[in-house]
Amino acid sequence: MYITDIKAFPVWIGSRNQLLVKVETNEGIYGWGESGFSSRELGVKGIIDHYREWLIGKDPFKRGALWQEMYRSQYFEGGRTLTAAISSIDIALHDIVGKKLGVPVYDLLGGKHRDWVPTFATGNGSSAKEMVDSAKKMIMEGFNCFRIHRSYKYEIKEGIYEPRESISETAEGLIKVREAVGNKPVIGIDYHHRLSVAEAASFCQMLPSHTLDFIEEPIRDETPEAYESLRRLTNIPFAIGEEFSSKWQFLPYIEKGLTNYARIDICNVGGFTESMKVAGWAEAHYIDLMPHNPLGPICVAATSHLAMATPNFSWLEIRESAGESTGFYSKEIFPIQPEIIPGKVTVLKQPGLGVDVDESSLTKPFQFSEIPHLKRKDGSFTNW
Numbered sequence: 606m607y608i609t610d611i612k613a614f615p616v617w618i619g620s621r622n623q624l625l626v627k628v629e630t631n632e633g634i635y636g637w638g639e640s641g642f643s644s645r646e647l648g649v650k651g652i653i654d655h656y657r658e659w660l661i662g663k664d665p666f667k668r669g670a671l672w673q674e675m676y677r678s679q680y681f682e683g684g685r686t687l688t689a690a691i692s693s694i695d696i697a698l699h700d701i702v703g704k705k706l707g708v709p710v711y712d713l714l715g716g717k718h719r720d721w722v723p724t725f726a727t728g729n730g731s732s733a734k735e736m737v738d739s740a741k742k743m744i745m746e747g748f749n750c751f752r753i754h755r756s757y758k759y760e761i762k763e764g765i766y767e768p769r770e771s772i773s774e775t776a777e778g779l780i781k782v783r784e785a786v787g788n789k790p791v792i793g794i795d796y797h798h799r800l801s802v803a804e805a806a807s808f809c810q811m812l813p814s815h816t817l818d819f820i821e822e823p824i825r826d827e828t829p830e831a832y833e834s835l836r837r838l839t840n841i842p843f844a845i846g847e848e849f850s851s852k853w854q855f856l857p858y859i860e861k862g863l864t865n866y867a868r869i870d871i872c873n874v875g876g877f878t879e880s881m882k883v884a885g886w887a888e889a890h891y892i893d894l895m896p897h898n899p900l901g902p903i904c905v906a907a908t909s910h911l912a913m914a915t916p917n918f919s920w921l922e923i924r925e926s927a928g929e930s931t932g933f934y935s936k937e938i939f940p941i942q943p944e945i946i947p948g949k950v951t952v953l954k955q956p957g958l959g960v961d962v963d964e965s966s967l968t969k970p971f972q973f974s975e976i977p978h979l980k981r982k983d984g985s986f987t988n989w
Contacts, residue, residue, distance in 0.1 A: 611657040683850065718989035747946070765982055822868070896912065903960050
């Protein structure tokens with residue numbers, strides 16, 4: 606068996622672009638993968654086109670060696686664009702090998718540890734009352750773990766975002782949510798690296814004990830020492846890693862105990878080949894995976910197989926619930942996909958990933974779409 610073609614499909618699905626990747630072989634067996642570098646899909650497609658030139662003719666079974674060759678095949682190693690391309694191809698190669706051997710991908714990774722994958726949802730509200738209502742809806746739907754935010758539409762007006770205003774009003778809403786739902790639900794918040802160390806510390810200190818079970822990406826990750834400083838200022842567990850593009854980026858966060866949940870993104874970090882290394886490393890430090898999963902059914906399927914084969918796992922992010930609707934999980938485009946119900950994903954037992962794409966339904970072309978370029982009131986730029 607050898608690779609005969611690699612095709613990248615940057616297309617609009619639901620409310621955003623997705624970059625789907627198909628690897629074809631001489632035996633008619635093909636695999637699907639997905640890139641997670643959102644809003645820069647054409648950059649990733651360019652890298653995939655480069656890799657295609659020399660991957661044609663290669664044996665898909667040698668996926669570990671191909672990972673190394675892709676990573677080392679340019680003088681400038683690493684970076685999110687490269688590893689997002691590698692991720693999509695690596696996932697597709699595992700899909701091919703599973704189909705060829707007649708086994709689900711989780712069997713290639715060591716076999717399943719669980720029968721289904723626990724998930725968490727995300728909700729929001731423009732006021733404390735709306736945040737409480739959103740939380741109750743997700744609980745009633747079947748989620749016992751969720752993130753709850755103040756509505757970005759309310760927080761961000763005309764491209765203006767003020768962190769200090771956000772943390773005070775968000776804290777008030779979260780306190781009301783915990784009072785309303787009690788201690789059993791697991792509650793988190795994603796601050797999307799919008800805060801400084803001081804702002805994040807102030808926010809955490811506004812919250813009574815056990816208001817939050819985790820805070821996700823409160824500050825940027827380029828400087829681990831900043832997280833060390835923040836760690837000393839709060840006891841709220843951290844969930845970090847969705848932006849990481851390699852095991853090397855995870856290194857200080859695992860070795861120094863800076864994260865309590867590893868927010869690994871299989872479509873960015875390097876596919877199954879790299880994810881399993883990070884998972885084992887995290888297990889040795891008693892850190893559970895809480896994967897970033899903001900895309901469509903290919904990402905859901907791949908991450909679910911990783912979850913099935915990983916003992917140290919908490920919850921998988923899901924983007925359809927009573928708290929939000931994205932249109933990412935189209936049954937028309939993805940006629941075969943994992944079963945997604947509130948609180949759990951059940952992985953199909955068929956060979957490979959258990960997901961397929963109706964290419965004739967990929968009718969909405971790529972649209973240039975930028976995430977908000979936010980400013981503060983004084984005109985300076987700040988993080989989305």
